[in-house]
Amino acid sequence: MCGWDQPSGAHGVPTTLDSVSGERPPGAATATTPPREILRHPAFAYFWGATTIRAFGGAIAGVAFQVLVVTVVNATPMQISVLSALGVVPYLFLGLIVGALMDRWRRQRTLVLTTIGRALTLAAIPVLLLLDALDFRSLAAVVLVLGVLTLFGDSASQPLLPRIVPQRSLVMANARLGQSQTVAETTGPALGGALFTLVGAPTLFAFDAVINLIAAGLQARIRVDEPKPRPRPAGRHVGHDIADGIRYTYRHPTLRPLALSVHVWFLGNSIVTTVFAVFVLRQLALPTWAYGVALAIGGAGGFVGAMIAPRVGSGLGAGRAILLGRVLVAVPWLVLALAPLTADSGVAAILGVVATAQFLYCLAMGIEDTNDISYRQSVAPDAIQGRMNSTIRTVNRVVFLFGALLAGPLMTLLGFQLTIGIGAGVFVVAALVIALSPLRDARHEGAPD
Incomplete structure (x- = not known):
């Protein structure tokens, strides 16, 4: 266990799971095992x-x-x-x-x-x-x-x-x-x-x-x-397993804020990604070729983010690395919401702002995704990994669907840039959930203190 503060023992969660234990997968490294190139x-x-x-x-x-x-x-x-x-x-x-x-x-x-x-x-x-x-x-x-x-x-x-x-x-x-x-x-x-x-x-x-x-x-x-597939105890069915997974995820002292933060993040992301293409291509009249260039630059940002994510996670700890990504992801959307851009601003100016925003957006995701997923995988026992991940993923998709449907009326009533600003505000809330929780001080399991 790494150097993050836990209020109630090994995983901090009272649970009735019949199958959850603290066992780690065979071959899991200890803090003294020297790392090597994973490939x-x-x-x-x-x-x-x-x-x-x-x-x-x-x-x-x-x-x-x-x-x-x-x-x-x-x-x-x-x-x-x-x-x-x-x-x-x-x-x-x-x-x-x-x-x-x-x-x-x-x-x-x-x-x-x-x-x-x-x-x-x-x-x-x-x-x-x-x-x-x-x-x-x-x-x-x-x-x-x-x-x-x-x-x-x-x-x-x-x-x-x-x-x-x-x-x-x-x-x-x-x-x-x-x-x-x-x-x-x-x-x-x-x-x-x-x-x-x-x-x-x-x-x-x-x-x-x-x-x-x-x-x-x-x-x-x-x-x-x-391990060999385990038969379900008498009197239990798949509904009990699902309920156990939900309880585990939302009672855990650090997985709970992580899950809630990523749910809020998905709401913000669904809003801004629904608006982005329409805003850039229609209101700003950015040419298709320039739009493709901006997306390619965003891809480069994602690659850089994934490259530096291990070092950021090791240096700051998992919680602060995720928090950094959550904070950073709001910046480009605030810029797009506040930038005085119009179709008359010129292709070069519009492309410069949009491409920079995409680079920062994807850079932030590269940092936080790697550390987010890795932390989840390292903290939860093997016997509940499937349920913990599926609980978070399923709620994420429900939230994304709701946000995408909400973006339409927001664009119609408030306009593109104000809707993007609302999405950026939602990203800020996602960051605050982590900043005000024990997850902020969490480190990756097995990482040196």
């Missing part, structure tokens, strides 16, 4: 490789998907909204249940099977295209199935990582994952656009399906010691 751990190297190539494949094929929705399916605005919602719906209805199952199932096996399932589902798209059978209904079915498989995969992936990575290396592991994700999201769409022009949508989706099969092969090679 030298074979299990993590396979995990990172699978995650990275899937991220690139998804970013490349994502361009083809957007084109399909607009040109092949000719989706109406309402149908586009439905397709977007279908990606969130599985989390709303199944998130807590799947999280509970991940604390009783083999996570690696689940991860492999869901990746194979994604490959088969993606392979259905080129078949439908070649048969001229792709319409809104079939595409919606594909999106829904992919959403369910992604839910199972994410729910298995996060709690699996602490099983394959030494505990004090969790921050570095999440940083490496964040770096590759940022590179994929930054370069993938541009590459996808070029490949779409050269080879067409069917080939791109077939390529992504193959990528997922390769990823499943890498995931199958991960050597991990997982």
Whole structure:
């Protein structure tokens, strides 16, 4: 246990869990274990490789998907909204249940099977295209199935990582994952656009399906010691497991403020991201090419944030590193809310402000995401990792959906910049939740004091 103040013992939480213990995954490092480059751990190297190539494949094929929705399916605005919602719906209805199952199932096996399932589902798209059978209904079915498989995969992936990575290396592991994700999201769409022009949508989706099969092969090679699935005691059902996970998360002295802070953060993020593109492209009339440049610079900021996140977490402690990210993320949106920009300000001036804002925004996320996820993984016992993560993720998505719906009326009534200012204010509240809680002084588990 690291040097943060706990009011009530090892985890500070009275609980009735039948399956939660203080055990740590085999191979978890102690404070005296010397750290080493995390990619030298074979299990993590396979995990990172699978995650990275899937991220690139998804970013490349994502361009083809957007084109399909607009040109092949000719989706109406309402149908586009439905397709977007279908990606969130599985989390709303199944998130807590799947999280509970991940604390009783083999996570690696689940991860492999869901990746194979994604490959088969993606392979259905080129078949439908070649048969001229792709319409809104079939595409919606594909999106829904992919959403369910992604839910199972994410729910298995996060709690699996602490099983394959030494505990004090969790921050570095999440940083490496964040770096590759940022590179994929930054370069993938541009590459996808070029490949779409050269080879067409069917080939791109077939390529992504193959990528997922390769990823499943890498995931199958991960050597991990997982306990045998535990039978549920007589008289208990999955609802009891879900309730235990919720109680654990919101009674923990540091996980509670972390969860509440990230929920508030998601509300602010849903507002500003809903407004951002409309404000920049419509009101400021920034050219599309300049908008793409601003997003690319934002991707660079995310990469830098993930690069420095381990050092920031080690130097400041987990709580202060997360707090730094929460504070920093409000700054660019306050700037956009207050900057005297109009469409007549000139492309160079607008691009300079927007690109700087995106860089700071993504830099903050790179710092806080890595330290946030790593802290959660290091503090919670293995037997409740799935439920703790699914509780936080599910509430996040409910909040995001509410915020995205709220952004529309706010834009209509108050205008773009004032709505962005409200989002920035919500980010400030998220920071205050941490600043006024015991989480502020928390350090990463296994980190030197």
